[in-house]
Amino acid sequence: MASSLTLANVDAGYGAVRVLEDVSLTVGAGETVALLGTNGNGKSTLMKSIMGIVRPSAGRITATIDDATHELVGRSTEEIVDLGIAFVPEGRRLFPKQTVTENLLLGAYRPTARSAIARNLDFCFETFPRLKERARQLAGSMSGGEQQMLALARALMSSPRILLIDEPSVGLAPLLVSRTIDKIKELKEGFNLTVLMAEQNFTQAVRIADRGYVIVHGRIAFEGESAEALNNNELIREFYLGA
Amino acid sequence: MDASLDLLLNAVISGLLLGGFYAAVSIGVAISFGMLDIVNIAHPGFILLGSYVAYFANTVLGMDPILAAVIALPAFYALGALVYQIYYIAFERRQDQSLGGLSFFFGLLFITEVGLVLIFGVDYRLVQARYIGPSLNLGWVELPLRLFVPFLVSMVMVVGLQLFLSRSFLGRAIEAVAQDQLALRLMAANPTRIKRVAFGLSFATAAIAGAILIIIQPVEPSIGREYIGRVFAICVLGGLGSFSGMVIAAVTLGVVESLTATFFGPSWAPAVSFGVLLVTLAVRPSGILGR
């Protein structure tokens, strides 16, 4: 069954400050879409708008989950997650004083996820053996890379159909970045997910993305229909590849 | 047996039993203050409300005080949920918890006390039950049932709540709610609802603690104040958010107070218990089992 996400002409911001202007974007069923842009261009604001953390002042956001379509604007964050959209936010937002296992079990709070808890936990521990070793450790005492893995695993514990990830590479050593990106691909395939991933690390993101958007000053400046199209784009050369 | 050894043993035993009672009194604050960051200084007042419910059911209906408390649990839970909802709308939502919230709970303490005075007067009240009076004689030590039954009830309540918090989805969300509310939303949980349930539970423990209190000693409406300092000391000493730490702290304080009262006189007990608090916090600022 298919799950996808569409933003149509979305404006959003904080109080009087408008950040997103007329943003339209789609993530098709089973796709991995990269949202590319350097710091401060509105990637996180876009993700927060989808999740109901920032309320758009105009435009529509719709999600199709297993062939049923829902309007997201106006819904609370917890309702949106309950529909089957999981979000790994900036800064990971783990529960630092809870253990790895407790964090994962909290991920399965969503009623629909509770019956799948054993299967999801097995899958997470299989994909991230390190988490199994550290099952009883407090989340706050783990390294940045381990925390990122836990954040991803915790999001998957809610049995989502759509996964949003905000800058998974932030704060990780280069070797860990490519490993994390590989894991995202693995999880996406294992759970049959539709993924929207915000990244500054262009080279890494494009490795697993089917398509991508470049966001500049809150507007979609370029839409790349394939990884090659992104690679050959002027804007990207300018911003990322220094050419 | 040596007389002073006998004295020591009995002091330790009654200290343990007293500690069990302290745990029942503190567990509500361990939830509200330790897990929800709500400085509920009115909790001892709510416990007194529990005492008078038990007193009323006992004298008017001839009911066992503990049974009365169990029957009153849903009403206490609902009252707690209501108190939280008012607190949330008036203070928490406006980010005015610290001073506004403190005066709110101080006001509730005052209203509860005055209400109890108006209804029941200022005289000491007590309850009747078969276990008030006799002791279990274990040969080398006397176990007064008046303390032993409350100890058991308290432990059942603590263990029950601990299991609920660690084993249920709702319980785990309660343990996490103070750490990051947005993160909890991202787990599909509504933090306000979670806190309302938790505060309802915290309030409900006052029904049990109140019944225990009036079994152990006669009560008058303002007696709860004696416990405010001790209860917060126990929660901080145990490590905020940790029930097992809270129980260890409650029992430690009970034993230390009992020993001090036996060998140096009761007036030294509070000084020694706060001494224990200060020393522990100097060595372990997060408390005995704080995370």
Ligand SMILES: Nc1ncnc2c1ncn2[C@@H]1O[C@H](COP(=O)(O)OP(=O)(O)O)[C@@H](O)[C@H]1O
């Ligand atoms: N909570 C906030 N309040 C006001 N302005 C914000 C807030 N968060 C982000 N901004 C502003 O919105 C713009 C876009 O930020 P953000 O969406 O975080 O970009 P990115 O994730 O691409 O780095 C920036 O100019 C930033 O200063």
Ligand SMILES: [Mg+2]
């Ligand atoms: Mg960002």
